[in-house]
Amino acid sequence: xxxxxxxxxxxxxxxxxxxxxxxxxxxxxxxxxxxxxxxxxxxxxxxxxxxxxxxxxxxxxxxxxxxxxxxxxxxxxxxxxxxxxxxxxxxxxxxxxxxxxxxxxxxxxxxxxxxxxxxxxxxxxxxxxxxxxxxxxxxxxxxxxxxxxxxxxxxxxxxxxxxxxxxxxxxxxxxxxxxxxxxxxxxxxxxxxxxxxxxxxxxxxxxxxxxxxxxxxxxxxxxxxxx
Amino acid sequence: xxxxxxxxxxxxxxxxxxxxxxxxxxxxxxxxxxxxxxxxxxxxxxxxxxxxxxxxxxxxxxxxxxxxxxxxxxxxxxxxxxxxxxxxxxxxxxxxxxxxxxxxxxxxxxxxxxxxxxxxxxxxxxxxxxxxxxxxxxxxxxxxxxxxxxxxxxxxxxxxxxxxxxxxxxxxxxxxxxxxxxxxxxxxxxxxxxxxxxxxxxxxxxxxxxxxxxxxxxxxxxxxxxxxxxxxxxxxxxxxxxxxxxxxxxxxxxx
Numbered sequence: 001x002x003x004x005x006x007x008x009x010x011x012x013x014x015x016x017x018x019x020x021x022x023x024x025x026x027x028x029x030x031x032x033x034x035x036x037x038x039x040x041x042x043x044x045x046x047x048x049x050x051x052x053x054x055x056x057x058x059x060x061x062x063x064x065x066x067x068x069x070x071x072x073x074x075x076x077x078x079x080x081x082x083x084x085x086x087x088x089x090x091x092x093x094x095x096x097x098x099x100x101x102x103x104x105x106x107x108x109x110x111x112x113x114x115x116x117x118x119x120x121x122x123x124x125x126x127x128x129x130x131x132x133x134x135x136x137x138x139x140x141x142x143x144x145x146x147x148x149x150x151x152x153x154x155x156x157x158x159x160x161x162x163x164x165x166x167x168x169x170x171x172x173x174x175x176x177x178x179x180x181x182x183x184x185x186x187x188x189x190x191x192x193x194x195x196x197x198x199x200x201x202x203x204x205x206x207x208x209x210x211x212x213x214x215x216x217x218x219x220x221x222x223x224x225x226x227x
Numbered sequence: 228x229x230x231x232x233x234x235x236x237x238x239x240x241x242x243x244x245x246x247x248x249x250x251x252x253x254x255x256x257x258x259x260x261x262x263x264x265x266x267x268x269x270x271x272x273x274x275x276x277x278x279x280x281x282x283x284x285x286x287x288x289x290x291x292x293x294x295x296x297x298x299x300x301x302x303x304x305x306x307x308x309x310x311x312x313x314x315x316x317x318x319x320x321x322x323x324x325x326x327x328x329x330x331x332x333x334x335x336x337x338x339x340x341x342x343x344x345x346x347x348x349x350x351x352x353x354x355x356x357x358x359x360x361x362x363x364x365x366x367x368x369x370x371x372x373x374x375x376x377x378x379x380x381x382x383x384x385x386x387x388x389x390x391x392x393x394x395x396x397x398x399x400x401x402x403x404x405x406x407x408x409x410x411x412x413x414x415x416x417x418x419x420x421x422x423x424x425x426x427x428x429x430x431x432x433x434x435x436x437x438x439x440x441x442x443x444x445x446x447x448x449x450x451x452x453x454x455x456x457x458x459x460x461x462x463x464x465x466x467x468x469x470x471x472x473x474x475x476x477x478x479x480x481x482x
Contacts, residue, residue, distance in 0.1 A: 052395075083235040090242060097246040101253055108257040111264035119391075203395045 026148040030156035032222065037160040038215045039224060042128040047161050048207040050120045054177045057165035059106070059113045060120060061158035065151065067098045067124050068133060072150030075138040082139070091134045092125070099124045129157055164210045172201030269322070270295045275386035276357050276374035277344045280403045299357075300343040300350045306335050308467030314338065326370060330361045334464055341468065344374065355383040356472070358465050362457025365449040367391035369400065369457060379469040380415040382424065387454065397450030405444065413438040414462055421466055423459040426451040 017023070036042045050060045074094050075082070082090050103121050106114040114121075124130065133153050138146040169175060174182030174197045182195040200206050219225075267288055274283055274295060286294065301321030303311045313319060321340030329337040342357040343350065356379065361370040367390035374383040387400040399405050412424045422439050430445035444451050462469075 081238065083230055083238055085230065086235055086239060089239075093242060093246055097250055100250055104250075104253050104257050104261070108260040108264060111261075111268050114264075115268070 023145065023148055026145060027152035027155065030152040031159065032156075032218065033224075035156045035160065035218070036129040036132075036153050037157055037211070038218050040129075040132075042132060043157055044211070046120055046123055046127060047157075047164060047211060048204045049123075050117065051161050051165040051168050051207050052172065052202055053169045054162070054165050056113060056116050057161050059110065059117060061154075061161060063099075063102045063106075063117075063121055064124055064127065064130075064157055065154040066102060067095065068130055068150035068154040069147050070098050071095050071130060071134060072138040072146040073143055075134045076141060076143040076146035079139050079141075087139065088131075088135075091131055095130055095134070096125050129153055160211075160214065163214060164207055167210045168201045168206050171198050172206060173197060266322070267291060270299075272386050272388060273299065273342050273357055273359075273372050276372040276384045277355050297347050298344055300345055302341045302343065304339050304341055304465075304468045306337065306339070306464055306467065308465075308469075308471045311338060326359045326361045327368065330368075334460075337464070339464060339468070341465075342372075353377055356469075358461060360457050360461040362453055362460060364389055364392045364400075364453040365397050365447070366393070369450070369453055371400075371457070373458065373461070375414070375469070379473045380413050382409050382412045382414065385409045389450075392450050393447070396444065397447040399444055399447065400450060400454060408434075408441040412441060421462060423455070423462050425455050 030036055034040070037044065037047055046060065046064075051057050071091070071094050075091060078090070099122060102124070103114070103118060106117065106121065133150055137149045141149070166176070169177075170181060174180060174195060182197065186194045198206070200209075270291055271283055274291070283291065303319045303321050303324060305311050311319060319338060321342060324338050324340045326340070329339075340359055342359075343353050344355040344357060346352040346354065355374045355376055357372050357374045359370065360373055361368065363369065369387060369389045369392065371385060371387040373385050375381065376383045385406050387406060389398060389400060392398040392400065409424060414421060414423050416422045416439070424439050424441060426441050427434065427443040428448055428451075430443050432442055434440040434442055
């Protein structure tokens, strides 16, 4: 087994609560203190690419949650069977299959989203967060813990990209989930009043700026410094 | 212990087989649903050339199918503008023609679908003619549907789609705001020559007085050139058909 890369959790009692303190931490840690995007700065590519609008971002977030939970579960179940020398390829095969699955389902049931997201859904395979958690956690821990760990990391990723998308769509297109918010607000103030949108927010540069601000706010609050 | 080459190979084979079965199984199960979704999307694009985008996005899948059924008639023509009903003994329907596949053939060998937007239930009372167009943008293929009014010269509406243009730049051809620019433009010059409508370089100028020019996309000149070429090419391919129809229109108007 690849003990050198895997975090070992402390020896456990047989009967641990389904949501014990330690397990809750598995979920809550990646939300802020160990957030995959803002702290570990992983998965930036997709955070920039899909976040121009809320709806595709939400689909992307759900896809990542599904892929991370399922891949962590699978790898963890197989962790004593996977030959160390080919473990990366095995992880890749599992992740790639899950992503293809997501893509096929989107194509069947949400064709518009599929058209918009298909390239980026495919790129979940290369999202470092997914492989990172498999390598660092799922290979050395029990299935249930691994599922929680994957879920936590995916949630941490999701809320960040959703926040970025919120500002980008609102500011860049003047709408949220496709509903024209700016227009309705403007109409409250009479005919001549029109809130302006910012074209910069629609381009990837806008995502960099929002993300940078997010990281700044977060780090000034938590006091996190890179070593 | 479990690290022998034989173990690794056996493990890999089993994994491959399991994952392969899983994926091909899903693909097989989902294929009919995906096909329906694809067809619906094509119908949406065709209708998009003549119906405002907001109206389409409000309609449910069934409503779109119904609307399409009752308002769109379709034909297949060849480069000479003659109607084609079968090719190599197989019946052809416009909906089943893969414009992308035809694009690879020489223009003379292609089949050209025509979609006729007509009054409900009356195929003779055409409101607009919709022509699929296909070409290449900067990174990948672009395509669309161009709707002409019954004078076969004035653009009723247009929709564009793309496979991989740059978001925020070339990909803007899909935005209603850009497609709106083509409305009411004319593809024929006053002397009756086919000149198409040309997207200009640069953006922000007012071309409302010029029937053959539309405002450009700043930062996406190559995509815009692709669009121009695509329109020009396909209008030429459809020209014979359009001429035939034009000759036919006065008679119909007299009735």
